[in-house]
Amino acid sequence: METGAGAIAAWVPDPAELRRRVARGRGLVVVLDETVTMEAATAAARTLRVALQPDMAVFASLPVSDVDADPPESVRYHGATWYLYPHGEHCQFENSASGEVVEANIYAPDLVDPYFLLQYAKTSGRHGAIVDSCAEGFHDMCRLLDHAGIAQG
Structure with missing residues (x-):
């Protein structure tokens, strides 16, 4: 899928699916395969920020195992x-x-x-x-x- 910031990686749900899954006041964690690098996750988060509504925040973080x-x-x-x-x-x-x-x-x-x-x-x-x-x-x-x-x- 193309957005103003580039292509969204295949392993990330599309913006319409994310909007459907996120309820008011609730977050959504998209668990990525452990082979996805932090750089790739950050790039995907930046692309999603452009594609999603302004009231939705997207950020990449370390896997829970790395906390x-x-x-x-x-x-x-x-x-x-x-x-x-x-x-x-x-x-x-x-x-x-x-x-x-x-x-x-x-x-x-x-x-x-x-x-x-x-x-x-x-x-x-x-x-x-x-x-x-x-x-x-x-x-x-x-x-x-x-x-x-x-x-x-």
């Missing part, structure tokens, strides 16, 4: 340096220039943690209404997620 490997100290993403701070089952990613913080459960990245989500809202500078709605911090974020029907982890 316990030592991560790099930093990565470059969209022209910015992000520092990685793994701890337990979580990893914190901090943008060195903006101070934006994203934290995720590395074994279950689709789980939403109310504290980490609020931390992101505060540090991103783009979600003032959410921060203002959470005068009680973590507890208000839990209530907002419950009201939205989003499972917490």
Whole structure:
């Protein structure tokens, strides 16, 4: 299949199939054959970003079996340096220039943690209404997620 960014690899579901399989608020993990290189997976993710709707995010990541490997100290993403701070089952990613913080459960990245989500809202500078709605911090974020029907982890 051709898109504006090039051909989508045969081992990746087509964009229409991905849209059908992804429900609101849910992620979809496409498990790739272990022979697929990280470079090929990243290239496929870039191509899918062009083909899919703007409300769908696509990224390539290491297979779960590689999660316990030592991560790099930093990565470059969209022209910015992000520092990685793994701890337990979580990893914190901090943008060195903006101070934006994203934290995720590395074994279950689709789980939403109310504290980490609020931390992101505060540090991103783009979600003032959410921060203002959470005068009680973590507890208000839990209530907002419950009201939205989003499972917490």
